[in-house]
Amino acid sequence: MNEPLAARQARAGLLLALPSVVLILVFFFGPVLYGLWLSLTDFDLYAIADPSSARFVGLGNYAHALSDADFWNSLRITIVYAFVGAPLSVAVSLAAALLVDAKATRWKPLFRAVYFAPVVTTLVAVAIVWRYLYQPQYGLVNALLAKFNVPRVDWLGDPHWALPAILVLAVWKNFGYNLLIFVAGLQNVPRELHEAAELDGASGWQRLWNVTLPQLAPVFLFVSVTTVINYFQLFAEPYVMTQGGPLKSTNSLVLLMYEQGFRWWRMGYAAALAFLLFAVILVATVVQMRMQPRERRT
């Protein structure tokens, strides 16, 4: 009687899983395979009017991307977003989480809510406020800098400053999410470890370095991987603030993809860009996982 039960259970399990499997096949793998096929064709504007004018071009789109200065420009900018923006964002989240979690802090729920507010605010509304802040003549940022005799900067209009300006906005907008994850992680650090360290005479910094951070390592890995991936896919911030300008200085890869795909309707080329970005993210994530130190023995 045991054998049939196991088989029945397996069948029931399969049946229960089936809806999700079908959904994933239809709505995830289907489009991905279609995108892969698309990236091997030159599906474009002319193909909308006459589908028979789409041609199979093999790896032509990929070769085109690799020889296109715009692609390399966007890749460079995306790498800046991912490797400057993401660490900055994680650092800010961690620092804020430590402050929120500190014993001396009162009204913890209030601070959590305040820091989380930008995450749930619509970006378009946020962008309007930040445009005011960055306004070169009357903006608050320049007004504050003027107190320190810093000359006026055209934050969103100057190709040198637009990228940092977008990064600051992105960090401010997104750090609250990781903050919540860090706070949860901090609350899971066993009290006894802190008490033991305190008894041994460890200072605050030593406890942070030797107790808190090692205990946070798994959370840290999760947060840094997802944040780096998110910053690789940065789109909305430059899209609403600068449309990739001035002079393409904030044009992330996803923005370039959007432009090629939906503005010029070069779907084949845009699909190829998507797979190139996928490859870049894959490599970066694998490297990140490898770099993570093995769990230390305590």
Added chain:
Amino acid sequence: MKRVWWLLLALGVPLALSDCARRAGSPVTLRMWAMGREGEVVGELVREFEREHPDIRVHVQQIPWSAAHEKLLTAHVGGSLPDLGQLGNSWISEFGTLRALKPLDPWLANAELSRADYFGGIWDTNVLDGVTYGLPWYVDTRLLFYRKDLLARAGYDAMPTDWESWRRCLRAIKARGGAKRYAIFLPTNEWTAPVVLGLQAGSPLLADGGTRGAFREPEFRRAFDFYVDLFREGLAPAIGFNEIANKYQELERGTFAMMITGPWELGEFARRLPDSLQSQWATAVMPGPTGPGVSAAGGSSLVMFHGTKHPEACWELMRFLSRPEQQVRFWRLTGDLPARTASWADSGLASDPRTRAFGDQLLRTAPSPMVPEWEEIATRVWEQADRAIRGAASPDSALATLDRLVDRMLEKRRWLATRRASGARGT
């Protein structure tokens, strides 16, 4: 269970009623898309149209210019284009190629409207392979805005009209200005100047039915050399529009005496230049190689989208918005120059010297190539011109690169052309 029936009934009754209402000849509702400022004010004009046509309701939806192109394309692919809308006339060829637009010829044939009522060069941007797809709504072209006092100080009481004397005038202004001052501001990251000069020199810009670049041909070469020399001689500063904080302020300071720009600047100049300069600025038509030259043919048209079920009602609205008095009203609301020549006489536009220059220029316009890729090609033009200006490439190699890039972009058009040709032979 009973409750469910009640719910169904509650939902069903209004549906059934609305269905009855529709069958009883309720008004036709037109959806119209309009962009930017035009989208904000067209609603006012439309109210009057609705009073005249109680059987037609118009629902205007505003689209921001920055997202207009992708919205239109996506809507076309998704089958959700409105009944009619505003379309920048440089996009007509693209949407015509996509078969997203309804030809207007059947209506034009028995209407009181024709090319003769409009600026010819602008009208032509609405015609693709002999089929008219758009009715010009407002027009736009580029010409010179300049400071009369700086020209007078250099010994000129009017803007020269041919390239050689124009260049002499620019040199005279530069000579009086010194090292930090220039004669003209031509942003190096804008296509306007190199493209307009090329059109003036008689270049078609693209050759073989828009399948190849024609930038190495002598006509464009001549214009390109003229343009690049303006920077090489120091008559224009080699900077882009984003490297200058406030061009009105720089004009006021005399950093340069003129610039090439469009009609929206009439309002900006009146608002932003100080009172002391208000009597000192003027507009002038573009100088050409041997006399007044052509300029770009811009503006927006009214188009009917292919899927509309109410073409008659659309046409009524398009005709209404094209009435001279509506065009004048529209001009008062937006500052957009009317497309119909009759509106110019009615509104006093033709008697004000600053707008008259636009009227004169609009009689001499040339359309840019009617290919969907044009917007991107125009970007490549200034990018390569910029390289030549900065000495990163010789004019020869910059133009060779330009042709190579453009030829690559137009590869699909060549392939389509050969396919069409062999298809025609086959049948």
